[in-house]
Amino acid sequence: MNLTVCIGSSCHLKGSRIVVERLENLIQTHGLKDKIDLRGSFCTGNCQTGVSATLDGVYYSLTPENTERFFIEKLLPRVAEKTGE
Numbered sequence: 001m002n003l004t005v006c007i008g009s010s011c012h013l014k015g016s017r018i019v020v021e022r023l024e025n026l027i028q029t030h031g032l033k034d035k036i037d038l039r040g041s042f043c044t045g046n047c048q049t050g051v052s053a054t055l056d057g058v059y060y061s062l063t064p065e066n067t068e069r070f071f072i073e074k075l076l077p078r079v080a081e082k083t084g085e
């Protein structure tokens with residue numbers, strides 16, 4: 001599954017580096033390294049809404065504070081759905 005986080009300058013100022021670090025940690029902790037392809041992307045044109053992220057093409061607006069909730073509420077169920085676990 002593809003997870004991209006914008007590392008453009010506006011998202012960088014909103015904490016994209018912290019968001020990426022938190023996602024990396026969460027992916028590691030949940031043993032999902034081989035299931036999630038985490039990448040940085042350039043500006044996606046959604047600079048005003050927060051740190052832009054896409055999960056399999058679906059757009060989400062992240063902040064360092066809501067990253068863990070996103071992971072638990074959006075990402076984990078998708079992983080479960082895809083892998084049938």
Ligand code: FES
Binds near residue numbers: 009
């Ligand atoms: S800098 Fe991230 S959407 Fe523009």
